[in-house]
Amino acid sequence: MTRISIIGLGLIGGSIGLALKQGGGSDPELVGFDADASVMAAAKGAGAVDRTVTGLDEAVAGAELVIVAVPPISVEGVFHAIAPRLAEGAVVTDTASTKGQVLRWAERHLPASVAFVGGHPMAGKSDQGIGNADATLFHGRPYVLVPADAASETAVSAVVGLVERVGGDPLFIGAMEHDQLVGAVSHLPLVASTALFTLLRRSAGWNDFARVAGPAYRDLTRLAAGDPQMSVGICATNSNNLRAWIDRYIDELQRLRDLLEGSPEVLLEEFETAQRDRADFVRGPPARVAASEPIERPTIASSLGTLLLGGRLYERLRGLASVSGRTSAGRTASSDR
């Protein structure tokens, strides 16, 4: 039997567990651990893991695949703690939203006898925690994979199998490129949203603001409601990129501010272009939509699968995916609307 260990049973870890267990069956066996016992109980109750354990040592013992799904700021500590107990040949992956720092931690702490493949599912929702875990959370969403230099193709194919099994689209990019991307589309929005909230909250007129604020202010400030540990972890591990994006955002705000003093025609053109471009964006990115020929292109994962049929874990996970009736072509066709 294949044993997979999930460390951290929040929204992401719990959703991975639910997705892996969706087809039913006892193989792979999912062993779960969370620092919070009540979270472990909830994960077990929800069927996101087969059994829970009381410590990290026990969690990784005998596991062929270890998924570290803790907040970014806790990743290093977990790597350090599990390193001595990892089975030889085990594959370790994570789900943190920054990758450069995580790869450096993996290199520093994990033994040479295991392979590390960094991961980041580009999925989530505002309501965190195991109570919001969802087996379909990753469906059709990009799932970034950043293998360590030393990771074997077999190890990579095992994690690709995991990603396909949970319904994600494997996306191989470099750690630096990833961190710049998420700095722009994920971490900058966090800061922009938080600043919009704290600006008014700290001002003298807050009681009046709170009374009249409508859906626009509420929606725009929702990221300020995120898990503070997660937010600090993001800021701490992607600080350089994030600060650069804040600077560029400030420049853009100043550009729009200057337009307010200019002609209404220019401003109208600006808003019209933004409206049109955002509608295009919501319809789906051009790179993922076939213009006129709806040809099923093979995914990176399928290519790897063909190439590396020797990857036992990949085969096992692919087999499970087939059992549950989903194909990668079907997923590729779905946009992330």
Place this chain on the structure above:
Amino acid sequence: MTRISIIGLGLIGGSIGLALKQGGGSDPELVGFDADASVMAAAKGAGAVDRTVTGLDEAVAGAELVIVAVPPISVEGVFHAIAPRLAEGAVVTDTASTKGQVLRWAERHLPASVAFVGGHPMAGKSDQGIGNADATLFHGRPYVLVPADAASETAVSAVVGLVERVGGDPLFIGAMEHDQLVGAVSHLPLVASTALFTLLRRSAGWNDFARVAGPAYRDLTRLAAGDPQMSVGICATNSNNLRAWIDRYIDELQRLRDLLEGSPEVLLEEFETAQRDRADFVRGPPARVAASEPIERPTIASSLGTLLLGGRLYERLRGLASVSGRTSAGRTASSDR
């Protein structure tokens, strides 16, 4: 029979019509006009107005209450056009999201024989247009009223009656105070959201950003999808306040940016405070929640109603509200969650 004219049958004008007609009946008679004939047909089909007309002249002829629900930038033109045809003693109100400029236009264009009471329902949604009109759009939401200096108490009570009839909470504040408030809670979010979209859209990496962007970026940029005419109108009529708020927002972004370079403990405290305060905000503003004694406080509108029983239109509108079984106490108790 009372005749009410609604000029502009988009989301707001249409929702006012639906709310007024919710109790059924033919009194008041709602006469609707929109520059777009297909919008008029849709409004008539949806039951938001009793009949439509082909021009502004006909729209206001014999109307006791005229509701100008057009984008801010079109308000002046409508005032100018309807001025010669308004019935003596008519009450005119608007729904534009800026009030200082609108009051100046009313003073410049409307005849002394009519009363102007500026209005701004603090309600809305991202999907605009008559197709999204909703009789409950204003329920429990503040509805700002800014009477012109010359407006009689009878005229004010008529508009208060309208607000109560559509389910809003009348809120009397000055035009300058209003424009500062909406500059903060509504117009700044518009610019912040648009800038977040245009920054990435204009950058070389857009195709990659669009591919990996998740719910955070999508939600935070949704105001960029708003009606460009509306956005320009907002910017043009509240430019000074908006620019001042953009400056303060930039300062706040720089404050958070500086915190990124400091200790994680301070940053954590910042995010924890923001998370707690935003949860309080979403639970409902303190001013509108009774701490321990759920006493039904009289609304400003009810007080006015008692004070000004002579206001025929107010009585008529209040009567309709009673018929439909809703009470202002019930509305007051509901929070804007």
